[in-house]
Amino acid sequence: MQEVRREISEPPLVTSYQALLQNNDLHSSSLKNENLSVQEIDLPLIDLCNLQSENRENSRLCAKEIVGAASDWGFFQVLNHGISLELLEKIKREQVKLFRLPFEKKVSSGVLNDSYRWGNPTATSASQFSWSEAFHVPLEKISDEDCNYGEFSSLREIMKKLAMAMSSLAQTIADILAQNLGYTCHDFPQNCDERTCFLRLNRYPPCPFSWPETGGGASGLISHTDSDYLTILHQDQVGGLQVMKDSRWVSVRPNRNALIVNIGDLFQAWSNDVYKSVEHRVIANAKRERFSFAYFLCPSYQSTVGAYAQPSRYRSFTFGEFREQVQDDVKRIGRKVGLPRFLMDHAEQHIHKQIDF
Numbered sequence: 023m024q025e026v027r028r029e030i031s032e033p034p035l036v037t038s039y040q041a042l043l044q045n046n047d048l049h050s051s052s053l054k055n056e057n058l059s060v061q062e063i064d065l066p067l068i069d070l071c072n073l074q075s076e077n078r079e080n081s082r083l084c085a086k087e088i089v090g091a092a093s094d095w096g097f098f099q100v101l102n103h104g105i106s107l108e109l110l111e112k113i114k115r116e117q118v119k120l121f122r123l124p125f126e127k128k129v130s131s132g133v134l135n136d137s138y139r140w141g142n143p144t145a146t147s148a149s150q151f152s153w154s155e156a157f158h159v160p161l162e163k164i165s166d167e168d169c170n171y172g173e174f175s176s177l178r179e180i181m182k183k184l185a186m187a188m189s190s191l192a193q194t195i196a197d198i199l200a201q202n203l204g205y206t207c208h209d210f211p212q213n214c215d216e217r218t219c220f221l222r223l224n225r226y227p228p229c230p231f232s233w234p235e236t237g238g239g240a241s242g243l244i245s246h247t248d249s250d251y252l253t254i255l256h257q258d259q260v261g262g263l264q265v266m267k268d269s270r271w272v273s274v275r276p277n278r279n280a281l282i283v284n285i286g287d288l289f290q291a292w293s294n295d296v297y298k299s300v301e302h303r304v305i306a307n308a309k310r311e312r313f314s315f316a317y318f319l320c321p322s323y324q325s326t327v328g329a330y331a332q333p334s335r336y337r338s339f340t341f342g343e344f345r346e347q348v349q350d351d352v353k354r355i356g357r358k359v360g361l362p363r364f365l366m367d368h369a370e371q372h373i374h375k376q377i378d379f
C-alpha cells in the first residue's frame with residue numbers, strides 16, 4: 023500500500039520556540055504576566071466620508087480629527103475608506119487558501135516572489151520570537167509577470183485592486199497630515215512608489231505557549247514601531263493587536279468596517295515628533311488563528327528623510343541608513359532602537375563622548 027504523506031502547512035514554530043525557551047529567559051518580558059490587566063479600547067474612529075463633504079467645515083473638522091489622533095495616539099481607525107467590504111472579504115478568503123499551502127512550498131517554490139517569512143530567524147531568546155508567518159510583497163511585484171502565483175491567479179487581481187486603493191488612501195492621509203504642518207506642495211512623501219511600498223499578508227497560528235488565564239506567553243508579533251511613513255492595517259475579528267498608550271498597553275477592539283492607520287518612524291522624524299510612531303504588538307491566541315494584512319508607505323533606500331521645518335530634532339538620514347542601523351541593532355543587541363539613534367542630541371552626545379575619551 024502506498025504511504026500517505028500528509029503535507030504540513032504549519033511552519034516549525036513549536037520546535038524553534040522550544041529551542042529558544044531552553045536557551046534562556048522563562049522570565050523574559052514576553053512571558054511575564056504583564057498582559058493580565060490590559061484594557062480593551064476602541065481606537066479613535068474617523069469617518070472619511072466627511073472629507074468629500076460639500077460643507078467645507080465638515081471636511082476641515084475631519085482633517086482636524088486625523089491630525090489629533092496622529093498626534094495623541096499615532097493610531098486611529100477610518101470608516102468609509104474606499105475599500106469595499108467585498109474586496110476585504112475576498113482577500114481574506116484568498117489569504118486563508120494561500121497559507122494552507124504545504125510549508126515546503128511556501129518556503130521554496132518561489133510563490134509570490136519568494137516573499138514568505140515565519141518566526142524570527144535572528145531571535146536568540148523566546149522574547150524575540152514572533153509566532154506568525156507572512157508574505158511580504160513589494161507592490162511592483164504584484165503585477166510582474168515573473169511573480170509566481172502558482173494556483174492563486176485570482177489573488178493577483180485582488181492584490182492589485184487592494185494595492186491601488188490602499189495607496190490612494192495612504193496618500194490622502196499623508197497629504198492631510200503634511201498640510202496641517204503648513205506644507206503646501208502635494209509631493210509628500212517623496213520617492214514613495216510601487217517599487218518601494220509593499221503589502222504584507224499575516225497569519226498568526228494558534229499558539230500552545232499562550233496562557234490567557236495568567237496573561238503570559240509568546241507574542242504573535244513582538245513589540246515594534248513601523249519603519250515607514252504610515253501603515254494601513256486590516257485585522258479580522260479575533261483580536262490581539264495591542265498599542266502603547268500613555269506608557270500602558272491597550273488592546274484594540276476589532277471593527278469589521280474600519281481600517282487601522284498608524285504613523286511610522288519616518289513620519290515622526292519628518293514631523294519633528296508632532297506625529298507619533300508608537301510601539302505595538304500582537305498577542306498570540308491559544309485557540310484561534312488570526313489573519314491581518316497591511317500596506318506600508320515607504321520611500322526608496324536612497325531618499326533622504328529630512329524634517330519639514332528647522333531646527334530638526336533628528337539629523338537627516340536616508341531610509342537605507344535607517345534600515346541598516348535597525349538591522350545592525352537587532353543583530354548586536356537583539357532589538358530595534360529606531361529613531362533615538364538619529365536624534366541630534368544623540369549625535370552630539372556621541373561626538374562629545376568621543377572627544378572626552
Ligand SMILES: O=C(O)CCC(=O)C(=O)O
Nearest residue numbers: 224248257263304314316
Ligand atoms: O497584525 C497586526 O495586527 C499588526 C501587524 C503589524 O504591526 C505589522 O505588520 O507591522
Ligand SMILES: [Fe+2]
Nearest residue numbers: 246247248302
Ligand atoms: Fe507594525
